[in-house]
Amino acid sequence: MGSLADITPPIALGALDGRYRRVVAPLVDHLSEAALNRARIHVEVEWLIHLTHSQVVPGVRQLTETEIAKLRGIVADFDAQAIDELAQIERETVHDVKAVEYYLKARMPDIVGQDAAQLSELIHFCCTSEDINNLCYALLVKGAVQTVWMPKAEDLLEQLSTMAHELAAVPLLSRTHGQAATPSTLGKELAVLTYRLRRQLRRVDSTQYLGKLNGATGTYGAHLAAVPEANWPAISRTFVTDRLGLSWNPLTTQIESHDWQAELYSDLARFNRILHNLCTDVWTYISMGYFAQVRGQGSVGSSTMPHKVNPIRFENAEANLEVSNALLDVLSATLVQSRLQRDLTDSSMQRNVGTAIGHSLLALDNVSRGLAGLDAVPEVMAADLDANWEVLGEPIQSAMRALGAQGVAGMENPYERLKELTRGRRINGEDLREFVRGLGLPAEVEARMLELTPQSYIGLAPQLVADHL
Structure with missing residues (x-):
């Protein structure tokens, strides 16, 4: 028997890159390894532009608009060939951020001509790898949350809100502690969950994405040694805020402290948990006959029982929410800790952010599709009420x-x-x-x-x- 590992193109090991690729593919632009390297190039390019534009280093000329456009074009044109080239450089450097530096320096002669040797020295100038990486992760996570995850979550809440309004006056028998209790309406019960989810979504939307650029231990030591007359905190602040659109963290060790990430992942996990609550409630209403799964009649509910339509969308969502939260919980717990001025635990840990958000995104998709296949059955609810x-x-x-x-x-x-x-x-x-x-x-x-x-x-x-x- 041959090895599946030898098949070309490679077979995905995980479900997100295999079975569920279609749903989570938009996250690749933000939270993949290739996206991280493209973001590194972006940050390095913008740092070079910022240094020359601000004329921080005496005697270094400003870049022309044409040169700036060509530098930014390296980011815009980042493709499969660029990914392969960068990988080849990294095999030699055995360092991902240094590979990006060399990748950019190799292109400088075609961009700035005879000044390449001089201007190339400002690529990665006074930076430690974490100066680049922390900014990249802030940009990438911000992009993933704001342009991929949040629109999907907002669409789901709009769908839920519409259902809640449509079913606002449809009475149902409540159950507290599993026992018959004061009646409510199906719409009001959906509204409660919608309101809770919206509140968490507002917290996610208010996230501050922090970044820093202050050197190997957060002291601007190399910066001051190189150009003592420059106001390096001001240069750092304007770069982080004005050029990259992030919030500036003025006081760090070698790493940006990641507290904002822990806060965000806790908020995402709480949203997930409320959504999990919705899944189990809707699943229960389906089992009680309050909802009928009547749409999508071509689907197979059970391999042996033809009368069944299993509530698989909600069960699938539950599983993915649980996987997402397991990762989000460990991310939020781990990323706030670092030994003394630096350890590399966060480097490996942050590579799981895409998987964590990917499983949440997949759950959102499943819940939305599940809800779209439901019809309320008021007569079943009425019968329960009449019996109590x-x-x-x-x-x-x-x-x-x-x-x-x-x-x-x-x-x-x-x-x-x-x-x-x-x-x-x-x-x-x-x-x-x-x-x-x-x-x-x-x-x-x-x-x-x-x-x-x-x-x-x-x-x-x-x-x-x-x-x-």
């Missing part, structure tokens, strides 16, 4: 309490009287109405209680959806 008239014990005893507080006679022990009627036994509508008629309620209150049904006992549920979603 005992849930009206709550409003009746509450009305009696209010009357007792107002001094109306005969309203003693309302809770206990309803408990005796309803606990451990089923009652129907006529049983309850007979009980109400015997309470001696004021006429207006009695009429209101007699009109009440499990289907109508939904409080302000529709209004809450309209007002807050």
